[in-house]
Amino acid sequence: MSTTTHPFSDELKARIKSFLTRYETKRSSILPILHAIQDEKDWISEDDVALLESEFDLSAVDVREVLTFYSMYRTSPPEPWRLEICNSISCWLMGSKKTLEAAERRIQEAKSRGEKLPFSCREVECLGLCGKGPVGFVNKERHENVTPERALQLMEEYSQKPLPAAAVRCAELQTGEGSASENPHSN
Numbered sequence: 001m002s003t004t005t006h007p008f009s010d011e012l013k014a015r016i017k018s019f020l021t022r023y024e025t026k027r028s029s030i031l032p033i034l035h036a037i038q039d040e041k042d043w044i045s046e047d048d049v050a051l052l053e054s055e056f057d058l059s060a061v062d063v064r065e066v067l068t069f070y071s072m073y074r075t076s077p078p079e080p081w082r083l084e085i086c087n088s089i090s091c092w093l094m095g096s097k098k099t100l101e102a103a104e105r106r107i108q109e110a111k112s113r114g115e116k117l118p119f120s121c122r123e124v125e126c127l128g129l130c131g132k133g134p135v136g137f138v139n140k141e142r143h144e145n146v147t148p149e150r151a152l153q154l155m156e157e158y159s160q161k162p163l164p165a166a167a168v169r170c171a172e173l174q175t176g177e178g179s180a181s182e183n184p185h186s187n
């Protein structure tokens with residue numbers, strides 16, 4: 001698990017405190033707290049776990065246990081844009097495997113050419129939209145009928161957009177200088 005050195009914002013601290021009072025046990029508040037951290041910082045570092053223990057008296061062992069159990073939490077700095085394609089049965093029957101292969105091939109090609117393509121891609125389980133597959137998300141935006149061609153198109157379209165706010169903050173934490181222009185992923 002990677003580390004970073006950045007305190008929680010006041011807003012994030014307030015959210016954490018509200019979760020701690022809302023649930024019966026501290027342990028049961030860990031899931032929403034980790035979501036809140038990921039919303040703000042784009043990923044969760046070992047330093048964040050330590051902060052939860054020192055500032056909010058949450059057991060680091062318990063936090064790590066939750067963090068490593070669920071694949072939705074990111075424990076290293078992610079790419080700004082993340083394509084997630086459902087590969088469960090209905091989407092699979094509609095060609096999701098080919099979509100995933102096309103997206104992964106495009107990412108590998110970009111890497112081998114030294115081209116900036118701020119994307120990662122991964123397979124996910126059923127998203128509950130089984131009639132419209134292959135279904136995918138780019139960050140939090142849903143897309144239906146994501147054929148291989150559509151996946152490549154989406155990657156091009158999103159690569160041209162301004163980076164999402166969480167990715168900008170993540171880049172600021174990495175550079176330690178608070179400047180989005182220093183984002184290694186920006187074009």
Ligand code: FES
Nearest residue numbers: 086091127129130
């Ligand atoms: S099988 Fe893909 S959304 Fe349900």
